[in-house]
Amino acid sequence: MSNDRRRNLGPSSSAPPIYQKDIHTLESQLKALEQKDSQSSEPQKIFLKTSLLTKPNGSSYLELHVPSTSTPTKLLCAIYGPRPTPRSTPYSPTATLTLDLSFSPFSTRTRSLPHLRSPLERTCAKRIEDSIRSAIRAELYPKTQIEIFVCVLEAPLSGDEADAEGVWSAAVNAVGAALVDAGIEMRDIPSAASCDGLSLATLLATGEITELSSKGKIDIGDWDKRVEECLRKAAEVRGVVNAVLRRDVERRREEGDGMEF
Amino acid sequence: MSTAPPSIAITGQPLAPTSAFIPGPGTYASHDQIHASLSGYTTTIPSSSDSNSLPILSVVTGEEESGEGNVVPGEGNIVLGRVVRISPKQAVVNILVVGDVACREEFQGIIRQQDIRLTQTSHTKIYSSFRPNDIIRAQIISLGDQYSYFLSTARNDLGVVFAMCEESGEMMYPVSYGEMRCPKTGVVEERKCAKPV
Numbered sequence: 001m002s003n004d005r006r007r008n009l010g011p012s013s014s015a016p017p018i019y020q021k022d023i024h025t026l027e028s029q030l031k032a033l034e035q036k037d038s039q040s041s042e043p044q045k046i047f048l049k050t051s052l053l054t055k056p057n058g059s060s061y062l063e064l065h066v067p068s069t070s071t072p073t074k075l076l077c078a079i080y081g082p083r084p085t086p087r088s089t090p091y092s093p094t095a096t097l098t099l100d101l102s103f104s105p106f107s108t109r110t111r112s113l114p115h116l117r118s119p120l121e122r123t124c125a126k127r128i129e130d131s132i133r134s135a136i137r138a139e140l141y142p143k144t145q146i147e148i149f150v151c152v153l154e155a156p157l158s159g160d161e162a163d164a165e166g167v168w169s170a171a172v173n174a175v176g177a178a179l180v181d182a183g184i185e186m187r188d189i190p191s192a193a194s195c196d197g198l199s200l201a202t203l204l205a206t207g208e209i210t211e212l213s214s215k216g217k218i219d220i221g222d223w224d225k226r227v228e229e230c231l232r233k234a235a236e237v238r239g240v241v242n243a244v245l246r247r248d249v250e251r252r253r254e255e256g257d258g259m260e261f
Numbered sequence: 262m263s264t265a266p267p268s269i270a271i272t273g274q275p276l277a278p279t280s281a282f283i284p285g286p287g288t289y290a291s292h293d294q295i296h297a298s299l300s301g302y303t304t305t306i307p308s309s310s311d312s313n314s315l316p317i318l319s320v321v322t323g324e325e326e327s328g329e330g331n332v333v334p335g336e337g338n339i340v341l342g343r344v345v346r347i348s349p350k351q352a353v354v355n356i357l358v359v360g361d362v363a364c365r366e367e368f369q370g371i372i373r374q375q376d377i378r379l380t381q382t383s384h385t386k387i388y389s390s391f392r393p394n395d396i397i398r399a400q401i402i403s404l405g406d407q408y409s410y411f412l413s414t415a416r417n418d419l420g421v422v423f424a425m426c427e428e429s430g431e432m433m434y435p436v437s438y439g440e441m442r443c444p445k446t447g448v449v450e451e452r453k454c455a456k457p458v
Contacts, residue, residue, distance in 0.1 A: 057331065082333055084368045091407040137298055141333045142404055180272050183322050183331050185298040187289065188273030205273035205296060242271050245300050249269050252323050
């Protein structure tokens with residue numbers, strides 16, 4: 001027995017832990033999850049509400065629950081605009097679009113401290129902006145700016161990802177509904193969905209895909225299948241968005257008495 | 262086959278073929294189809310001029326009637342504004358109302374010396390036409406530059422609508438195209454008045 005009281009030595013007959021078996025189990029578990037995902041038998045659950053904020057021109061709240069993930073995605077979106085641009089902005093014959101996305105400190109598994117926009121937030125914001133830009137009829141609003149704020153309240157992330165497919169695609173749907181709520185003219189409402197590492201945003205009325213990103217290895221044979229699956233999911237979300245907006249239009253008529261339509 | 266458009270329209274929804282209607286506000290045309298670009302109710306306005314023209318199909322959200330809604334100043338719009346400051350060559354105006362809709366945030370406009378009146382434009386004195394805090398009715402003649410829209414009051418029905426007397430603070434009433442009088446003190450101040458409706 002050693003007389004060294006400064007160190008706590010383990011028993012002399014100890015052996016290092018064995019991880020080999022754990023790695024294999026983890027891989028097979030992931031494969032099982034992937035197969036379950038690609039079957040996509042359960043539909044995603046969606047809740048959408050517009051006009052919940054009084055100060056911005058338009059707003060929306062979206063909850064999206066994909067069955068394979070344990071955490072739903074909850075987002076809040078607020079739109080200011082078209083409003084006059086600050087004096088320093090150069091003349092623009094079309095509306096200037098700015099989109100800011102932030103993750104609340106309680107949105108991911110690891111609590112984050114207040115910070116300036118992280119690279120993940122900037123990447124997500126850029127993706128969302130690219131997805132919706134072509135939908136907005138910006139030429140109708142010269143010399144103005146449209147400011148979009150997206151606040152992610154909850155997301156199925158651990159907090160240190162470099163990419164967040166599910167978040168930006170869910171946000172595109174929320175932003176689309178909020179833009180309609182704000183009364184900003186658009187060619188179509190952008191819809192987006194993600195499936196197995198592939199996410200895309202589309203304008204279903206014109207059939208354009210405005211943004212597409214994929215992560216990880218996808219066989220070329222699987223590519224078409226995944227794109228079709230994403231388009232199908234986007235159409236599902238669009239169905240919900242349409243129903244909510246239709247209800248909003250009808251409710252506005254009931255609240256505005258005496259308006260002849 | 263009925264070409265009657267649906268009564269409720271959601272953004273992006275195809276409404277009617279371009280052979281049946283002319284796309285109006287809130288709609289756009291693409292590949293022979295008129296699509297909605299707002300969500301709301303469709304309205305059709307029969308063309309006023311000749312029976313050969315197609316009726317106009319538009320989508321309204323219902324907010325326009327309440328005086329709210331998105332409004333962006335455009336060329337030709339009649340606006341109401343408040344004069345913010347004056348200089349020898351121009352008056353700076355905050356645009357408050359465009360058409361019938363109040364702006365949520367004020368846009369900035371400028372009335373240049375040569376756009377105040379129709380006649381004798383080079384002899385116009387800004388101080389004799391507008392004072393700070395006057396409410397004026399003007400027309401937008403151009404989108405202008407990055408700072409301001411360009412406005413004009415060179416019409417009989419454009420010009421100062423409300424002005425306060427400098428001495429008493431009472432609201433003055435117009436007595437001629439170039440003068441306003443305070444009812445309390447009787448003082449006459451020079452303004453470029455809008456013809457009362």
